[in-house]
Amino acid sequence: MPALVKKLNSLVLYKTRPARIASLGEKIEIIERDGKKRNVRDKDVELLHPGPFNNFSELRPVKGDFNTAWELLAGEKTTLTELADLIFDEFTPASAWAAWELVAEGLYFSGSPQEIQVHTKNDVETALKNQQAKSDKKQAWAEFIERVKNHSLGPEDAGNMQEVEAVAFGKSETSKIMSDLGIQISREKAHELLLKTGLWDSAQNPYPRRFDLHKEPMRHPVPDVPDESRLDLTHLPAFAIDDAGSTDPDDAVSIEGSTIWVHIADAGALISPDSELDLEARAIGANLYLPEKVTTMLPIETTLKLGLGLQEVSPALSFGLQIDENGEISQLQIKPSCVKVTRLTYAEANEQLDSGPLAELWEVTQRYQKRRLAAGAININLPESKIRVIDGKVEITPLEELRSRELVTEAMLMTGEAAARFADENVIQIPFISQPPPDELITGSSWADKFACLKKMKRSETRTSPGRHSGLGLDFYTRVTSPLRRFTDLVVHQQIRAYILGKDQLTYEQVLERLAMADTVSANVRQCERQSNRHWTLVYLEKSLDWREKAIVVDQRGHRGQILIPALGTDASVHLEKTYPLNSEVEIEVSSLRFPELEMFFKVVD
Known part of the structure; x- marks a missing residue:
């Protein structure tokens, strides 16, 4: 043809x-x-x-x-x-x-x-089977989507819903389920869908997974503390003062005549730069304190061997400081030491502040604080709380404003200042901490003033050269007192220890590399802690059906107000029907809770 x-x-x-x-x-x-x-x-x-x-x-x-x-x-x-x-x-x-x-x-x-x-006939039969399989699959999917829409999932649906969980955990940005339902694909919307379908309950905390902090880290063997020359300070009463339930005491204080001693767990004695333990700590960045669990930066055996007061005699790196009449650090000595430490809670220490060694320490630390405040330190003490989940039950305990907390804070600050000055004078490469001043300084001691001042504060900065820390009123500052809990503290500890013992130190480039990595990881740790605390606060309020508490109005714009809630140690939004003078005390109850957005709303009870 x-x-x-x-x-x-x-x-x-x-x-x-x-x-x-x-x-x-x-x-x-x-x-x-x-x-x-x-x-x-x-x-x-x-x-x-x-x-x-x-x-x-x-x-x-x-x-x-x-x-x-x-x-x-x-x-x-x-x-x-x-x-x-x-x-x-x-x-x-x-x-x-x-x-x-x-x-x-x-x-x-x-x-x-x-x-x-x-x-051929076989081709057609195979194609018909495939068509039927596709039809059955399409029908099954349509029925599944209908169950999701009606919030009536069965056990067989858990596998399909993993793609929604991946979005909620921040591991994926696509979901056919959410697309088919016309739901915006976001972590919050995925979280909301999982709650509505009952696959998650409100206690599900997604934030450790979102920040990749949910896995148990690989642990390496912990060597024994090496036998080396140490200053014997076991004759001095030394006190490790922490919250009740603390398991990682890494600092303690004592006084000897005019010298205040701050003893730091001697992490550098066990953990040398680039060792397995050092690399492990660098990857984790800091202890992760969640209400439901604690993940430590270092193996628990490290704390058992170095934690102050966990053994009869503890190894320490001790900072001996003399504070003159003006609150200035006039002399400093840094020594590897051995100390006998008594562990106290803040409440127990508070009862001993009027006599004995703690009374002397109180006097010295107050002199130091007075100097800081005169130099422009900004003192903001807003309500705080400790949140724990015990056997599935959320407990929120407001932290008391105790003088013992103030004592420990000032002792740690003076040690941080002394370490920073010592490093600068001796050209030791360490991470320094600074903070730019706020654009507007709000003075006043009321709750509203403190709240407004906090909102004006700028973030602190970690850098390789010293700079003024405006919030603390210090020209030199670093963190060195928590080497078991923060990697940057461990780096400072290692560097100072290497200097005083005449050993090789990390170079500028090596310190900079460690800071870059630690900044990212520790920022994730802090965000995860904040968001997890907020999450468990919402869980607590959801379970407390008759919850009512006092709150303080610290800001109001129209009907929208901001309140401090001392019982929860947090601030929140509230709808206000009328205008309240700032610092007014009102009684509130829960209006609504939004778990995916971590939002809690309250209303004033007449």
């Missing part, structure tokens, strides 16, 4: 639609079924019938013997002309289009008008 050619009024296939050739030239003008005209290239259309084809009404259904033609040609190749003739006993525009529709279905035939593959 001679090859068919495109002519005026031929029936052609354009994409998947029939069309008629209206004119031939450099481009072909075609008319589609809807009357739309197009100028297309020759290769954009395939010839179905040479014509004449004048009207789309000709493409009416045609009766034919499909089964006989298929059985006759099964497994062979044919053309559209031959296929139409076999099925319909004629080759017309109508039969050509009807035959092509069978090819386009893809079940019995496939290919192009010029070369059509006729499928």
Whole structure:
């Protein structure tokens, strides 16, 4: 049979639609079924019938013997002309289009008008099975989506919902389930959907996974404390003062005449730079304190060997400071030491502040604090609380404002200042801590003043050169008193220890590299702690059906107010029906809780 050619009024296939050739030239003008005209290239259309084809009404259904033609040609190749003739006993525009529709279905035939593959019986049976499987899968998916929509999931649906959990945990930005439901794909919306469907309950804390802090770190063996020369300070009463329940005491204080001693767990004695333990601490960055669990930066064996007061005699790196009458650090000595430490809670220490060594320490630390305040230190003491989850129950305990806390804070600050000055004077590379001053300094001692002042404060900065810390009123400052809990403290500890013992120190570049890594990791730790504390506060309020408490109005703009809640140690939004003077005390109850957004709203009880 001679090859068919495109002519005026031929029936052609354009994409998947029939069309008629209206004119031939450099481009072909075609008319589609809807009357739309197009100028297309020759290769954009395939010839179905040479014509004449004048009207789309000709493409009416045609009766034919499909089964006989298929059985006759099964497994062979044919053309559209031959296929139409076999099925319909004629080759017309109508039969050509009807035959092509069978090819386009893809079940019995496939290919192009010029070369059509006729499928075998096995091919068709396999295709039918695949079609049925696809249909069943589509139906099952539709039924699953309906269950999600109706919040009526079954145990068999947990696997499908893992993609929503991945979004909620911040591990994915795509979800077919959420797309099919028309839900915005975000961590918060995924969290909300998981709560609504009952796959999660409100106690599910997603934040450790969001920050990749949920895995137990690999732990390395902890060596024994090396036998080395140490200053014997076991004759001095030394006190490690912490919150009740603390398990990692890494600092203690004592006094000897005019010298105040601050003893730091001697982490550098066990952990040298780039050792397995050092690399482990660098990767974790800091202890992660969550209400439901604590993940330590170092193996627990490290604390057992170095924690002050956990053994009868503890190894320490001791800072001996003399504070003059003006509160200035006049002398400093730093010694590896051994100390006998008594552990006290803040409450127990507070009862001993009026006599004995703690009374002397109180006097010295107050002199130091007075100097800091005179130098512009900003003292903001807002309500704080300790949140714990014990056997699934949330406990929130407001922290008392105790003088013993003040004593410990000042002792740690003077040690940080002394370490920073010592490092600067002796060109020891360490991370220094500074803080730019606020753009606007708000003075006043009321709750509203303190709250407003806190909002104006700028973030502290970690850097390799000293700079003023405006919040503390110090020109030199670093953190060195928690080497078991913070990696940057450990770096300072290692560097100072290496200097006083005449050993090799880390270079500027090595310290900078450690700071870059530690900043990122420790920032994640702090965010995870804050958001987890907020989460468990919401859980506590949800379970406390009759909860009512006092709050302090610290800001109001129209009907929207901001309050401090001492019982929770936090601030929150509240709807205020009237204007309240700042620092007014009001009674509040929960208005609504939004777990995905970590939002809690309250209303004033009349």
